[in-house]
Amino acid sequence: MKIAILSCFYPYRGGISQFNACLYGELSKTHVVRAFNFKRQYPEFLFPGKTQFVTADDEAVPVESVSLLDTANPFTYHSTYREIREWNPDVLIVRYWMSYFAPSLGYITRKMKKHCKVISILDNVIPHEPHFFDTPLTSYFLKGSTGSVTLCEAVSKDLLKISPDKPYAVIQHPLYSHFGEKKDRAESEKKLGLAPGKKNILFFGLIRTYKGLDILLEAFGMLPEDYQLIVAGEPYGSFDKYQEIIDRIPGKDRISMNLKYIKDSEVSKYFSAADLAVLPYRSATQSGISSVSYHFEVPMIVTDVGGLKETIGDRGTGIVSPECTPEAICKEILRYFSDKKIAARCIENIRLEKERLSWKTFASKLIDFIERL
Numbered sequence: 001m002k003i004a005i006l007s008c009f010y011p012y013r014g015g016i017s018q019f020n021a022c023l024y025g026e027l028s029k030t031h032v033v034r035a036f037n038f039k040r041q042y043p044e045f046l047f048p049g050k051t052q053f054v055t056a057d058d059e060a061v062p063v064e065s066v067s068l069l070d071t072a073n074p075f076t077y078h079s080t081y082r083e084i085r086e087w088n089p090d091v092l093i094v095r096y097w098m099s100y101f102a103p104s105l106g107y108i109t110r111k112m113k114k115h116c117k118v119i120s121i122l123d124n125v126i127p128h129e130p131h132f133f134d135t136p137l138t139s140y141f142l143k144g145s146t147g148s149v150t151l152c153e154a155v156s157k158d159l160l161k162i163s164p165d166k167p168y169a170v171i172q173h174p175l176y177s178h179f180g181e182k183k184d185r186a187e188s189e190k191k192l193g194l195a196p197g198k199k200n201i202l203f204f205g206l207i208r209t210y211k212g213l214d215i216l217l218e219a220f221g222m223l224p225e226d227y228q229l230i231v232a233g234e235p236y237g238s239f240d241k242y243q244e245i246i247d248r249i250p251g252k253d254r255i256s257m258n259l260k261y262i263k264d265s266e267v268s269k270y271f272s273a274a275d276l277a278v279l280p281y282r283s284a285t286q287s288g289i290s291s292v293s294y295h296f297e298v299p300m301i302v303t304d305v306g307g308l309k310e311t312i313g314d315r316g317t318g319i320v321s322p323e324c325t326p327e328a329i330c331k332e333i334l335r336y337f338s339d340k341k342i343a344a345r346c347i348e349n350i351r352l353e354k355e356r357l358s359w360k361t362f363a364s365k366l367i368d369f370i371e372r373l
Contacts (some may be wrong), residue, residue, distance in 0.1 A: 001367070003027055004089035006036040006080070006108065009065040013054045013261065014206075015288040016095060016123065018176065021063045023093075026363040035065035036084055042100070043072050051261075061178065069104060077107040084108070089116050091370055094145075097123035102137035109144025117373055119366075120145040125158035129210055129283075138162055147373050149366060152307025169369040172311065174362040175291045175354060179267045182296050188272035192256055198228045199337055202274035202298070204262070205289045208236040212280035212303070214245055218326035219280070221249030223333065232258040232270045271296035275343075276336060280321075280329050284308055290317075294353055299346035301332050316349040 005024060008017045020035070027033045041052055068080040084092060092112050094105055109118045125138055139162050142148070147167040150156045156170055189196055201220070207213055213231065220229045235242075239259060246252050262270065271277070277293045277300045284306035293300050300318035302308040313320035319342070321332045336342050 001031045001091065001370075002087070002089045003031050003033045003091050003093060004036060004084050004087060005033065005093045006069070006084065006105070007038075007093075007095035008041050009035045009037045009063045010061065011054045012038065012041055012052055014052075016097060018178075019173075019288070020095065021061055022174070022176065022178075022359050023363065023366075024063055025061075026359040027367075031367075034087060034089070035063050036069070036080065037065035037067040038069050038071065039067045039076065040070040040072060069108075071101060071104045074103075074107075077104050080104075081108045081111050084112060085115060091117040091119060093119045093121060095121050095123065096138075096141060098127045099131070099134040099137035099141075102141040106137075106141040106144050109141070111144075113144050113146060117146045117370060118144055119370060120148045122148050122150050122155055122159060125150075125155055125162060129208075135162060142166060147369065149369065153310055154307035167373060169365065171362055171365045171369075172357060173288065173291050174359045175294050175357045176288075177295060177359075179264055179271075179292065179295060181268070183268050183272040185272055188269040191269050192230065192258075192273055194228055194230070194256055194273060195254075198226050198254070200228050200230060200273055200275050201333065202230045202232070202270060202277045203280075204230075204270060204277060204292070205233045205287075206236050207231075207233050207239070207242070207259075210282045210284070212282050212324060213242055215280040215282075215324060215326050215329060216278055217242060217245045217249060217255075219329040219333065220255070221245075221251060222326065222330040223251070225251065225254070227251070227254065227333075229255045230258070230270060230274060231255065232262050234261045235259055267292065268296065271298050274298050276301060276333070278329065278333070279303070279308065280324060281305055281308065282324055291357070294350050294357070297347050297350050297354075299336070299343055299350065301329065301336065303329075315353055317346050317353060319346075 007020050009020055024033055024035055068083055070076040094109055112118055142163045150170050151173045203213055203216055277298050279287055279302045281303050300312055302312045303321050303324040309320045312318040319332050319336055321328045
């Protein structure tokens with residue numbers, strides 16, 4: 001089968017680019033696959049981080065791709081369609097995670113649908129930080145898809161609200177395996193400047209409002225002195241509101257701050273030092289961070305939003321907080337550390353999940369879905 005994938009690839013960085021590289025690699029083992037990339041993914045004003053691109057000291061795996069689509073330049077929409085059409089794929093796979101991409105990707109998929117199957121992999125249907133225009137734009141985009149793949153049931157429910165007759169499949173997010181093995185805890189703590197012998201809590205990934213770092217900071221201020229908090233990730237905008245909380249809560253000297261994009265080779269030391277990852281999200285569908293936690297066998301506390309209960313709580317790989325408040329998060333952290341059996345049970349279930357959530361399984365289920373359409 002000839003498969004075209006239109007999305008962000010190297011040199012773009014981040015979880016979606018990593019996902020695409022892994023999917024490309026797995027599909028390429030049994031199919032002819034070509035990657036079509038963005039010339040420009042976002043205009044700078046829509047990206048408040050430091051850079052959209054892999055830096056010189058990062059270790060992201062390069063994927064050979066054709067850079068065509070400038071999402072801010074409508075003249076490239078047709079030229080991108082023409083290039084993909086000339087390659088004549090049997091199927092076009094497109095990633096979709098926010099309505100900004102609907103005009104460009106929707107134009108291309110609606111034209112390509114006349115010539116091949118079009119599969120949209122939906123990270124979100126309704127974004128984490130929604131706007132009034134999201135639903136009509138997403139509806140426009142979905143009309144170009146033959147079928148859709150979601151990564152959890154929560155996104156499927158959103159999909160059915162907008163496009164109730166759309167064929168879809170739920171295939172859970174596979175695990176990332178390119179971050180290396182878990183390292184020695186004491187050595188990882190030393191590298192991060194952490195005091196040994198304490199209970200280490202990790203907040204990892206891009207720092208955005210919906211991810212609730214402020215909630216975790218307030219919760220941390222209620223914990224005893226034998227706890228440490230590791231914050232590792234690049235702020236998506238101003239960090240001022242978080243710094244204000246840090247400056248006034250007890251225990252600020254027990255917070256390790258690493259406010260930068262964490263390159264792949266550094267990820268292991270954060271998870272190797274951690275006892276527990278906390279995802280205090282105000283909204284979510286699924287989380288790529290949970291896949292990294294699985295890889296390093298670090299249990300999680302998550303909030304009951306989107307698909308997190310489905311993918312973490314129902315699988316027994318962590319604890320689901322019934323409320324997204326500092327008090328509730330603090331209570332669940334204390335409960336987790338109060339009973340060693342909880343950690344042991346979570347780690348045992350994580351190991352079972354690691355066997356189930358391989359890229360080979362994801363690709364196989366994806367191809368089965370495509371062939372049924």
